Amino acid sequence: MQFKKYFLILLTLGCKSTAWGAESISFDKIEELIKAKNPVVEAMKEKAEAKKAREGAFGRSFLPDVSAEVSQENFKLGSEVEDTQSSWKVEANLNLFRGGSDLKEEQLRELETKSALSDERRSVQEELQRAYEIYWLLVFKMEVKSSLENHLALSQKNLNEANRRINSGVATSTDRLEFQMKMSLIRQEISLVEKDIRNLSKKLGIALGKNDAVVPQGPFQHVHDWEINIQPLKVADLPHVKKARTEVEISEARKSQLRSGYLPELDLYAGYSEPNQREERDIPSASERRESYFGLKASWSLGKAVDAGVERGSLQKETAAKTKELDYLIKQTQADQEAVMDGLKTLHSFVHDAEENIKASQAYLDATLKEYARGVKNSPDVMEATEKYIEAKKRYAEINRDFNTLYSSQLALHTQR
Numbered sequence: 538m539q540f541k542k543y544f545l546i547l548l549t550l551g552c553k554s555t556a557w558g559a560e561s562i563s564f565d566k567i568e569e570l571i572k573a574k575n576p577v578v579e580a581m582k583e584k585a586e587a588k589k590a591r592e593g594a595f596g597r598s599f600l601p602d603v604s605a606e607v608s609q610e611n612f613k614l615g616s617e618v619e620d621t622q623s624s625w626k627v628e629a630n631l632n633l634f635r636g637g638s639d640l641k642e643e644q645l646r647e648l649e650t651k652s653a654l655s656d657e658r659r660s661v662q663e664e665l666q667r668a669y670e671i672y673w674l675l676v677f678k679m680e681v682k683s684s685l686e687n688h689l690a691l692s693q694k695n696l697n698e699a700n701r702r703i704n705s706g707v708a709t710s711t712d713r714l715e716f717q718m719k720m721s722l723i724r725q726e727i728s729l730v731e732k733d734i735r736n737l738s739k740k741l742g743i744a745l746g747k748n749d750a751v752v753p754q755g756p757f758q759h760v761h762d763w764e765i766n767i768q769p770l771k772v773a774d775l776p777h778v779k780k781a782r783t784e785v786e787i788s789e790a791r792k793s794q795l796r797s798g799y800l801p802e803l804d805l806y807a808g809y810s811e812p813n814q815r816e817e818r819d820i821p822s823a824s825e826r827r828e829s830y831f832g833l834k835a836s837w838s839l840g841k842a843v844d845a846g847v848e849r850g851s852l853q854k855e856t857a858a859k860t861k862e863l864d865y866l867i868k869q870t871q872a873d874q875e876a877v878m879d880g881l882k883t884l885h886s887f888v889h890d891a892e893e894n895i896k897a898s899q900a901y902l903d904a905t906l907k908e909y910a911r912g913v914k915n916s917p918d919v920m921e922a923t924e925k926y927i928e929a930k931k932r933y934a935e936i937n938r939d940f941n942t943l944y945s946s947q948l949a950l951h952t953q954r
Contacts (some may be wrong), residue, residue, distance in 0.1 A: 560747065561754035564945075567672060567745065568952060571665050574746025581660040585653040592650060595643035602630045612815040626810035633805055633833075636797025645790045652783040659776035662949045668744040669945035675737045676753050677938035682730045684930045688923065689723045691902075692716050695919050698910060712916040717918060757937075767881070767947050772870045775950065781863045788856040795852070798845025801837040806830075874884050877947055884940040891933035898922075898929040 562570070571578060607625040632639070696716040704706035738750035745751055772778055811827045905922035908914040 548604055559750040559752040560742070562672075562745065562751045563754045564672065564757075567668050568665060570745040570747075572661060574666075575661075575664045575744060576746065577664050578660050581653075581657040585650065585657045585952075588650040588653040590774045591646050592643070594646055595639050598632055598635070598639035598642070602632075604628050608813075610813065610815070612813070622813035622815070624811060624813040626808065628808035628810075629806065631805040632802075634800065634801075634803040636800030638794055638797035641790055641794035641797070642761055645787065645794065648787045648790055652780055655776040655780035655783060659780065662776065662952055664744060665949035665952060668741060669949060670942050671737055671741045671744065672753055673938050673941045673945065675734060675741065675940070676757055677934050678730055678734050678737065679753070679773045680934035680937075681931060682727060682734065684927050684934070685723055685727045685730065687790075687930075689720060689727070690725060691718045691923050691926075695906075695916070695923070696910075698906075699916060702912070707882070707912050708916070715916045715920065716817075728775070752921065757941075767878075767944070768951070770950055772867055772874065775870060776864075778866060778870060780860070781866050785856060785859045785863055788852055788859055792849050792852040792856060795845040795849045798838075798841045800948060801835050804834045804836075806832055806834060859896070877943060880943055881940065881947070884936060884943065887936045888933075888940065891929070891936050894929040895926075895933055898926040902926045 579636075588745065603624070605627045607623065609621070609623045611621045613620075699708060699712040699716055703710060703713060724816065734752075738752050742749055742751040807830065809827070809829045813826075902922040902925070903917055905914055909916075909919050
């Protein structure tokens with residue numbers, strides 16, 4: 538019964554919050570909005586698309602490199618010939634072999650795209666986790682506000698009873714003052730919580746790509762069968778682990794690419810040109826100065842080979858370091874996952890205890906109020922019993938907040954882009 542009352546209170550609060558202009562969003566709607574409108578997710582998606590656009594380098598490396606030159610110049614040859622002539626040249630180079638560097642470059646770009654896609658998926662999960670955390674913190678603040686309003690109503694009722702006892706001569710004015718001071722403090726707490734709700738609502742709206750504040754929409758139910766939805770995760774499939782593994786692969790690919798520095802390059806080239814008379818002074822006719830050529834060129838650089846050896850040694854150490862980081866990350870992630878599952882089980886068991894504490898504190902408060910009305914208890918006893926009841930409700934809300942935040946964070950890791 539108390540559990541249903543909890544949901545009803547929060548649902549009512551959601552409606553009240555909407556009244557000051559905030560849009561209501563259900564929990565199930567968050568993932569869709571994060572994927573579609575979250576600015577961070579959109580940015581990471583565009584970065585992944587940018588990396589994807591760079592692929593195809595291997596095929597493009599075999600396209601001929603065509604260059605053209607044209608000039609017009611004044612020149613003088615000795616003391617006899619002074620002229621103004623043009624010259625032009627068209628040349629094409631075709632890559633036949635780069636020691637395998639072109640193929641490795643394509644593999645590198647594909648790995649960079651893979652890394653960017655892992656970043657994109659990770660951004661979805663992280664932004665989901667952040668939005669879920671704000672969402673459940675908002676729910677908690679709304680429940681705290683409800684408890685404080687309930688506390689204020691109880692204090693007003695107790696104040697009325699104190700006035701009756703004072704008028705009957707069985708109590709002094711200090712009873713009235715105690716309740717009045719307490720009510721003043723409660724009103725201040727309500728104002729502070731309302732401020733928190735407004736600020737959190739704006740943050741949630743920003744995370745969901747909204748221009749206005751957003752508040753949770755009920756009903757808010759504790760997930761008793763949570764283990765059905767939270768299946769064990771394969772650590773290797775988590776995007777941050779995939780990213781780390783891809784970084785190792787990128788280092789390996791770069792190291793492999795540097796092997797091309799030891800091998801010669803092979804190019805096919807051809808050209809057609811017409812130099813001016815400054816370059817060919819013995820041939821006055823422009824048509825006779827025209828020349829064409831075609832050839833095959835092999836080249837090798839000692840300096841490039843030396844640099845490749847140095848770079849490969851550096852990348853060897855870098856790859857070893859990244860491999861160690863990957864191994865550590867896998868072990869740490871496995872430990873984190875085990876801690877999350879253990880935390881969910883522990884918090885889930887706390888929920889039922891908290892429900893029973895609410896019932897017990899409610900019964901204690903009811904009994905204290907009856908004894909206060911009969912003159913057996915005094916105002917401090919009533920205030921203490923009321924505090925116990927309110928604290929029990931707050932503790933229940935805290936446990937639900939912690940459980941739902943942890944549960945939702947784990948749900949986010951199951952999200953597929």
